[in-house]
Amino acid sequence: MCWYGAGDRAITDRRRDIAVEVKIGVQHAPREIVLESGQSVEEVERLVSEALSGKTQLLSLQDEKGRKVLVPTDRLAYVEIGEPTVRKVGFGTL
Template identity: 40%
Template sequence: MDIKFGFADTARELVISVDGQQDELSQQINSALADNSALELVDEKGRKYIIRTDRVVYVEIGATKPHAVGFMGA
């Protein structure tokens, strides 16, 4: 699922594709935002992101529903 971060004073967004459940990630992000602490996430390729939460304006957490791929015949 994709997690999109918006930061103050910039039009650019940070989008990270991570594995995990939406509820768990939401709780982890809310905790870091409430404590104004650094948030550490690992993406699907194993890259580690450390995000300072003091400049985060919004977070969009994608749905856990997988996308349908392919064609359906009748």
């Protein structure tokens, strides 16, 4: 077997191992929208700020699977941005 380049791929894919949980409250909706995003906390905060300042009419975030979540800015109730969490891989003791 050839493992050539596996280390390089691990370095470039490191960002995928870090997820930020984002909770979005929408006016007149019974449940909040919860997604895990590969975007950084700063990037999510910037997008929320731009949406609330009126620069855009939609808050657009992308989840880890590449799906986009679009919320009209006039319907935003709140946005909660969690701390980045590193996913654990493998077996370990709890």
